[in-house]
Amino acid sequence: MISTTADSPLVEQSAHSHVQEGFFRKYLWTFDHKMIGLQYFWTALFFLFVGGALALAVRWQLAMPGTEIPVIGRFLPQTIAVDGAIVPGGYNMLVTMHATIMVFFVVMPILIGAFGNYLIPLQIGAGDMAFPLLNELSYWLYVVSGFVILGAFFAPGGAPGTGWTAYAPLSAVAAYNGTRVGQSMWGIAIFINGLSSIAGATNYITTIVNLRAPGMKMFRMPLTVWSLFVTAILLVLAVPVLSAAAAMLFADLNLGTSFFKPAGGGQPLLWQHLFWFFGHPEVYIMILPAMGLASEIIPVFSRKPIFGYKAMVYAMMAIGVLGFMVWGHHMFVSGMNLTLSAAFSVSTMVIAVPSAIKTFNWLGTVWRGSIEFKTPMCFALAFVSMFVIGGLSGIFMASTPVDLFVHHTYFIVAHIHYVLFGGSIFAIFGAVYFWFPKMFGKMLNEPLGKLHFLLTFVFFNMTFFPMHNLGLGGMMRRIADPTVYEHLRQLQPLNQVCTIGAMGLGFTTFIFIWNIIYSLRNGPAAPANPWHANTLEWTVPSPPGHGNFPHTPTVYHGAYEYSVPGLEEDYLPQNVPAPDHARLESH
Amino acid sequence: MSTAVLTHDAPAHRGASPATCKFGMIIFLISEGMLFAGLIAGYFVLRWTANGFPWQPGSAWPPDASLPHLPVLLTSINTVFLVSSSITFHISESAVQKGRSGLGWLALTILLGATFVVIQGFEWVHLHHEGLWFDKGGIYGSSFFVITGFHGMHVAIGVLLITWCFLRQSATRCFTPQHHPALANVALYWHFVDVVWIILFTLLYWV
Numbered sequence: 161m162i163s164t165t166a167d168s169p170l171v172e173q174s175a176h177s178h179v180q181e182g183f184f185r186k187y188l189w190t191f192d193h194k195m196i197g198l199q200y201f202w203t204a205l206f207f208l209f210v211g212g213a214l215a216l217a218v219r220w221q222l223a224m225p226g227t228e229i230p231v232i233g234r235f236l237p238q239t240i241a242v243d244g245a246i247v248p249g250g251y252n253m254l255v256t257m258h259a260t261i262m263v264f265f266v267v268m269p270i271l272i273g274a275f276g277n278y279l280i281p282l283q284i285g286a287g288d289m290a291f292p293l294l295n296e297l298s299y300w301l302y303v304v305s306g307f308v309i310l311g312a313f314f315a316p317g318g319a320p321g322t323g324w325t326a327y328a329p330l331s332a333v334a335a336y337n338g339t340r341v342g343q344s345m346w347g348i349a350i351f352i353n354g355l356s357s358i359a360g361a362t363n364y365i366t367t368i369v370n371l372r373a374p375g376m377k378m379f380r381m382p383l384t385v386w387s388l389f390v391t392a393i394l395l396v397l398a399v400p401v402l403s404a405a406a407a408m409l410f411a412d413l414n415l416g417t418s419f420f421k422p423a424g425g426g427q428p429l430l431w432q433h434l435f436w437f438f439g440h441p442e443v444y445i446m447i448l449p450a451m452g453l454a455s456e457i458i459p460v461f462s463r464k465p466i467f468g469y470k471a472m473v474y475a476m477m478a479i480g481v482l483g484f485m486v487w488g489h490h491m492f493v494s495g496m497n498l499t500l501s502a503a504f505s506v507s508t509m510v511i512a513v514p515s516a517i518k519t520f521n522w523l524g525t526v527w528r529g530s531i532e533f534k535t536p537m538c539f540a541l542a543f544v545s546m547f548v549i550g551g552l553s554g555i556f557m558a559s560t561p562v563d564l565f566v567h568h569t570y571f572i573v574a575h576i577h578y579v580l581f582g583g584s585i586f587a588i589f590g591a592v593y594f595w596f597p598k599m600f601g602k603m604l605n606e607p608l609g610k611l612h613f614l615l616t617f618v619f620f621n622m623t624f625f626p627m628h629n630l631g632l633g634g635m636m637r638r639i640a641d642p643t644v645y646e647h648l649r650q651l652q653p654l655n656q657v658c659t660i661g662a663m664g665l666g667f668t669t670f671i672f673i674w675n676i677i678y679s680l681r682n683g684p685a686a687p688a689n690p691w692h693a694n695t696l697e698w699t700v701p702s703p704p705g706h707g708n709f710p711h712t713p714t715v716y717h718g719a720y721e722y723s724v725p726g727l728e729e730d731y732l733p734q735n736v737p738a739p740d741h742a743r744l745e746s747h
Numbered sequence: 748m749s750t751a752v753l754t755h756d757a758p759a760h761r762g763a764s765p766a767t768c769k770f771g772m773i774i775f776l777i778s779e780g781m782l783f784a785g786l787i788a789g790y791f792v793l794r795w796t797a798n799g800f801p802w803q804p805g806s807a808w809p810p811d812a813s814l815p816h817l818p819v820l821l822t823s824i825n826t827v828f829l830v831s832s833s834i835t836f837h838i839s840e841s842a843v844q845k846g847r848s849g850l851g852w853l854a855l856t857i858l859l860g861a862t863f864v865v866i867q868g869f870e871w872v873h874l875h876h877e878g879l880w881f882d883k884g885g886i887y888g889s890s891f892f893v894i895t896g897f898h899g900m901h902v903a904i905g906v907l908l909i910t911w912c913f914l915r916q917s918a919t920r921c922f923t924p925q926h927h928p929a930l931a932n933v934a935l936y937w938h939f940v941d942v943v944w945i946i947l948f949t950l951l952y953w954v
Contacts, residue, residue, distance in 0.1 A: 290763045291771060358778045366763075366771040396778040404785030408893060416882025417889035419789065425797050425810075425885040430789055437785075 191292035192706060193277050198599065199299050200273030207265040207306065208669075214258035216666050219623075221246040221254075223652075223659035225641040239318025249338070251640035252321030257313070259324035260346065263446070264353050265306055267584050271449040272360060272395070273302065275591055276388045278599060280364055282697035282704065283382045285373025285713045285735075290366040294359050301356035309349035315341040323638065325439070328420030328431040332412040340413050347410040354403040361395035364388055373696070375715035379473070380734070380746060382695045382719040383466065386473050387452025390480045394441045394448075397484070402438035405431060432494055436487035444483040447547075447579060448476055450587035451518060454540045456719075457594050458522055460693045461537035462529025463730050465720040465745040467521045475514035475521075482511045492560050493567045501560045508558035515551055519544060530723075530730075534691075535609030539590030542617055546582025550575055553628065568638075571631025577624045589616065589672070596679070597686030601702045604683060608675040615668040622661030626654045692731045695719050699733050718746025765928040772932045776939045779901075783943050786897060787950060790890040797886060801954070808954075809887045815877035817891070817952050818870055825866045826948050829902070832859035833941040836909070840934050843922045849930075853913045856937075860906040867899050891951060898947055901940045908933045 181190075190196060217236075220229055226245050229236070233244025240250030277295065281288055289295045312319045317339040322331040326346065334340035368389045372381070381389075409431070411417040418424020420431045459466045466472060488496060488504035496504075522544050531537070553575040557563045566572060589612075596604050633651050635642060642648040642655060689698040696713055697704065713735040721732040726742045738744055763771070799806040809816065832855075839852035871892070874880070879888045912930050916922050922930050 290767050294771075358775070362771055362774045362778065365774050366767060370763075370767045370770060396774060397781050400778050400782035401785035404782050404789065407897070408786075408789060411881065411889070411893050415892075416880075417893060418882075418885055419793065419889055419893075424889070425793070426889070427793055427796055430792050433792070434785060434789060 189296060191288070191296055193281050193289045193292065193295060194599070194704065194708075196295050196299050197274050197276075197278030200269050200277060200302070201599075203299075203303060203306065204266050204269040204274060205673075207261055207269070210310070211258055211261040211266050212666055212669060214254050214261065216662055217246065218251065218254050218258060219659040219662040221251050221640060222642060223656045225643050237313060237318060240313075246640070248640040249321055250318070252323075252638070253313075253319040253339075253342075255638060256320050256323050256326075256346075257309070260309060260320075260349075262580070263324060263442070264350065265302075265309065267446050267580065267588070268357065269302055270588050271446065271453075271584065272357070272364075272388065272391060273299065275384070275449065275453060275588075275595070276360070276364055276391075278595065279384055279697065280367055280388060281371070282598075282700075282708055283385050283695050283719075284368060284371060284376050285696050285709060285715060286367060286371040287707045287709065287712075289363050290371055291363050294363050298356045298359035298363070301352055301359065305349045305352035305356060308345050308352065312342040312345040312349070315339065315345055318342055320346040325435055326409065326431070327435075328409070328412075328426075328428040329422065332409055332420035332426075332428075332431070334413055344410055344413050347406040347413070350406045351403050351410075354399045354406070357395050357399045361392035361399075364392040365396065368392075373709075373713050373715055376734075377715075379470065380715055380718045382452075383455035383469070383472055383476075384449070384452040384695075387448045387455070387476055390476045391445050391448045394445050394480055394483065398438045398441035398445070401434055402442075405434035405438070408434075429491075429494060432491050433487070436490045437484075439490060440487040441480075441483045443579070444479055446584050448479065450543065450584040451476070453587045453591040453594075454522065454543045455518075456693075456695070457536045457540040457590050458525050458544075459720050459722055460594075460691050461532045461534055461540075462526050463532075463722045464525055464529040465718075465722055467524030467527075468517070469718060469720060469746065471517055472521055475517040478514040479511060482507060482514070486511060489558055489563070492563045498560070505558055505560050509555065512551065512555060512558075519548055519551075534593075535604070535606060535613055536590045536594035536691075538610070538613045538617075539586050539593065542613070543583060543586040543590060546578055546586055546620070550578030550580075550582055553578060566631055568636055569631035570627040570635045570637055573637050574624050574627035574631060577627070581624070582620060586616075586620075589613070594691070595697075596676075597690050598697055598702045598704070600680060601686050602679050602683035603686050603690060604679045605675050608671060608678070612668060612671045612675060615664065615671065619661045619664035619668055623658050623665055624661075626658050630654055630658075689733075692729075694721055694731055694733050696734055699735055717744050721745060765926065765931065768928040768932055769935065772935050776935065779939065780943075783894075783897070783947070786890075786894050787947070790886075790894060790950075793886040793890060809884070811884075811887075813878075814884050814887055815874060815879050818873065819952050821866065821870060822948065822952055825863055825870075826944065828859045828866070829863045829941055829944055832856045832863070833938050835859060836934050836937050840927075840930060843916075843927050843930060844924050846924050848916060848920060849922070850913065850917055853909065853916065857906060857909050857913060860902060860909065860937075864899060864903050864906065867895065867902075871895075894947060894951065898940070898944060901943070905933070905937050905940050908936065 187195065217229065228244035229241065229246070233241050240246060240253055246254070277289070320326065320331070320337070320339050320343040322337055322343065326343070330336050331343055337343055368385060408417070408419040412419050412421060418426040420426050420428050422428065455466055455472060486504060486508045488500060489508045492501050526541070553571065556566060557572060557575060593604055593609055596602070630651055635648050635651055643652060686702040688701050699713065700709060715734045716737040717732070717734060719734055721738070721744055723730045724732055724738070724742050724744060727738070732738060794808065798808065798810050835852045836856045839849035839856060842849035842852060878884070879891070881888060881892045912933055915929070
């Protein structure tokens, strides 16, 4: 290793290598993992806006069925709204596109694409990903798949309307769904998006295994990196199965094959098995990185080591392994053999154990800590509590007899949003507030952040909590107009409460966007380590330069040495050796 | 903006080491394995639900006697071609490791790989004439053409990759005994495609 001082000749050399790149090379076709992370970030924020708008259209229809959407209603395609009022088929398209976009184009790209890309090399002390070109290709494959899915709105017959699960035979027979082109484009988009995910995951696994800085043993890695590592393994194993299923669906629609068509000897249930074999690991693909991000934020603002670091790692591995054995619990209502149902019930309930380990460890971390309620911490704590609500309603679904009654109701809609919005999106917001200073070199505005948190928290629960009651009250999911059912009319006020909450959520997002724009222009400059955190990304300037680390860092201990007895400072960065008398948590 | 200074012990975009490239390739191939696992699982689920398990009476495949049987003999010969191409590729790689160009064996590999694709294409045309196609012959036709189509596409991409290696090597002699990660990774891919074919051949033609 070459040691350099500030005025050694190397400085001059690096000034040469730090060439000014044009706009194209800097922002569009870059090999720098940090810029690729930001590309993912902005693109996914755009899709968050699209997916959110679709959700608001859905909520409008449920609160005021058949009434004209003010202003924008007239601009919607004829397949979705006629004279500004949503038609039933169009409602299905909105639901389908909302879910598809939120899952494949918002949550996965932000968690794995943006934070995965940005944080993995920085947190393991590497200069970049193992395969920078592959990294950039993965981003552009994501963009291409995004164009294809948005293009489905303009396809003849309209966007796909078969739900994000695209159950056959509805999705596989053009005569049933009426959107052969739109549904095919959905399949193509999923396939290309899958290629992007596999390329990214391959890169992450390779990087984490091969490019760690000296001293960064696997069990010294921050939990964010661990979570992304397990997630990447799940992606590599689960996504190709969805790609195979999407290809079969495409062939059924366009080549006349009969994989999922009973008329030609095919099996509609095969689609469900293939889809959920991917779909359940997918659930953990979307929550594990969120858990990792929260595990990073909570110790920092509690000034305490994470409680049970190894237990957290083993719990994530257990969730990853068990995640492949539980897909049948999505199919209890598909006429599954009851013995098989029982097996899937049990394996599903077992997942509650590692999830509970994680939850109690977060609580153990916070317990008796010097808690600072900064915006990231607020979101992280909200993540834990909302995830607990979502996890507990998951147990209802795991139990076959209960699931048979609540599966096709709004109860499950409430459940999925508590884990995906209350879980993943809350963690994403917290992570944005936490790492924004590192990413852009500016601090986000704290009062605006608190306001954003408070309103998001209130409106989120206002939107989704009543859905539990709606579901138990008998409201079926995927119906365009609840008021046509006698037994649902009395529940209509609850639907309207949900919609008011959803609108509030929509408007609250503008506070977030305003905070980003305002802070990028006027925010105070961020120091290298504004939160006094330990992980390696905080040892370099904000934002880090090209190549991340002036010198390859050496790592001496784990990432969670906060308030170590015997040290003056209450934190100890991973690249700072501890004095002999310090009592460290990690080795 | 940042004042970070780069030094030479942490270059941003040094090419990944050959071992790292190989690791990445193996991860990618595991993913590819799951793709074929999904397709094969789908095939057997469909076949067994329609026709019963192999040990049950009436499990004959193809289900309908009027449907054409797959040309086992021709494909066996074709399989020999593909397996030999793996061997020739390996010989070429060993030659490169010994400091020779390996170009002759590489050319033979391309020839064998391309022959496989051509014979496979001939087989498709033949079966199409006999009345088996994506949309004919129910799940028998569907699964045969989609699975062999996916595999054939992989072989075709492999042939292109080997051709790319061949052109690079003949133009610049860039593969040295110490450093030939591109060749090694294409070889890995090619052997994978070969192994998948042996599994597919067994399951589609013999079982």
